[in-house]
Amino acid sequence: MKTTPVTHVIQLGYGKVGGPLVHLVVENRARIERETGVHLEYAAVVRSSSVALGDDLALRAADRGASFDEWTPRAPGMSIAVLDPVFDRFGFPDRTQYALIDVTATAETGPLLLEALGMGIPVVTANKIPLAETPGWFEQARMASQQARTPFRYECTVGASLPVISTLVDLMTTGDTVQRIVALPSSSLSCILGGFNRGFPLDAAIADAMRRGFAEPNPLTDLAGRDALRKIVILAKTMGLSTSIGDVNQEPLLDQDYPDFEAFQGDGMARLADRLTAARQPERVTYYVGSASADGDVTLGLRSFPKASIWGTLEPSENLFLFSTSRFGDLPVVVRGIGGGPILTASGVLADVIKAARAQN
Numbered sequence: 386m387k388t389t390p391v392t393h394v395i396q397l398g399y400g401k402v403g404g405p406l407v408h409l410v411v412e413n414r415a416r417i418e419r420e421t422g423v424h425l426e427y428a429a430v431v432r433s434s435s436v437a438l439g440d441d442l443a444l445r446a447a448d449r450g451a452s453f454d455e456w457t458p459r460a461p462g463m464s465i466a467v468l469d470p471v472f473d474r475f476g477f478p479d480r481t482q483y484a485l486i487d488v489t490a491t492a493e494t495g496p497l498l499l500e501a502l503g504m505g506i507p508v509v510t511a512n513k514i515p516l517a518e519t520p521g522w523f524e525q526a527r528m529a530s531q532q533a534r535t536p537f538r539y540e541c542t543v544g545a546s547l548p549v550i551s552t553l554v555d556l557m558t559t560g561d562t563v564q565r566i567v568a569l570p571s572s573s574l575s576c577i578l579g580g581f582n583r584g585f586p587l588d589a590a591i592a593d594a595m596r597r598g599f600a601e602p603n604p605l606t607d608l609a610g611r612d613a614l615r616k617i618v619i620l621a622k623t624m625g626l627s628t629s630i631g632d633v634n635q636e637p638l639l640d641q642d643y644p645d646f647e648a649f650q651g652d653g654m655a656r657l658a659d660r661l662t663a664a665r666q667p668e669r670v671t672y673y674v675g676s677a678s679a680d681g682d683v684t685l686g687l688r689s690f691p692k693a694s695i696w697g698t699l700e701p702s703e704n705l706f707l708f709s710t711s712r713f714g715d716l717p718v719v720v721r722g723i724g725g726g727p728i729l730t731a732s733g734v735l736a737d738v739i740k741a742a743r744a745q746n
């Protein structure tokens with residue numbers, strides 16, 4: 386009988402997504418192996434300054450969280466040397482199968498992910514920052530993945546576990562021409578503007594998004610549109626455009642920088658409410674929408690759509706992605722649904738890990 390090779394999982398980050406991810410892997414291990422032939426075991430969970438080595442420790446860390454007393458200090462920096470204790474214990478990548486997961490929210494992991502790809506270690510990431518913010522990083526990762534024939538999967542950077550990147554990649558690799566993507570990629574702005582479209586005052590719509598866990602603790606981060614900007618850049622790059630973050634023609638939602646949410650409340654909130662009210666039109670809804678066109682035009686800003694279109698059917702927080710292609714003609718391919726949340730994101734990361742490991746078996 387053929388024995389299943391073990392894929393040793395190295396996970397960077399142990400926060401809102403990383404914690405549940407460990408549980409998902411362990412709880413579904415037998416089913417994953419039975420149905421896909423992939424056997425996942427943790428080699429390490431790496432945090433900003435500590436590490437837990439081994440499957441047993443990963444599970445105990447997931448049960449006992451950040452207070453877990455067996456986190457040991459790790460080497461500083463973010464080069465491949467951080468993984469030396471892992472390679473010492475489980476073997477070098479030429480004889481041991483690994484998958485490297487990035488569920489941090491930092492640019493620091495970028496060089497390590499590139500080195501890993503170059504060494505033939507598959508990389509799965511939910512961390513948008515290197516892809517969208519580090520000049521040239523995405524292109525280098527794609528090239529390293531192609532040259533070393535090593536999976537590089539980043540589905541959860543856009544729309545969390547919704548099949549956004551895979552749909553786009555499948556359209557392109559089968560020879561369709563993607564002419565345009567129109568996207569509502571931010572769950573928090575979908576929640577805030579969806580509430581406003583339904584007639585809630587802006588402050589109540591923001592408070593509702595915060596209460597339901599869709600907004601950041603500081604909702605200015607959402608209103609500044611950085612998350613949506615990163616996602617539209619990742620979509621544009623996946624389309625093959627050379628767009629960098631500074632190339633996006635972004636119409637900001639906020640009229641100025643505010644030091645904190647308190648400073649925005651009052652006059653800033655009133656000015657944004659006035660602006661959104663002025664953008665309101667009868668029988669239409671307004672959202673903060675990104676678009677990327679094959680001619681290289683990438684935009685982000687307020688757009689209004691008929692209530693009688695798909696846009697008028699969105700629930701607050703829902704994401705929407707429309708892919709216009711040559712083959713699909715006048716009717717775009719539609720992906721919609723909840724595009725965030727720790728458990729959904731962790732499940733999307735796990736699906737990517739299984740696909741990456743399967744490609745290695």
Ligand SMILES: NC(=O)c1ccc[n+]([C@@H]2O[C@H](COP(=O)([O-])OP(=O)(O)OC[C@H]3O[C@@H](n4cnc5c(N)ncnc54)[C@H](OP(=O)(O)O)[C@@H]3O)[C@@H](O)[C@H]2O)c1
Nearest residue numbers: 398399400401402432433488489490511512725726727730
């Ligand atoms: N939450 C969602 O709904 C969602 C949806 C889609 C995508 N994502 C993306 O998923 C990623 C994780 O999100 P999250 O909400 O879990 O973030 P989080 O709660 O802030 O956790 C971040 C984790 O990264 C670790 N970290 C920071 N710098 C590190 C480094 N240099 N090396 C190793 N670990 C490091 C932190 O370590 P310490 O524990 O030591 O602080 C922490 O465990 C983000 O990129 C986010 O944008 C999240």
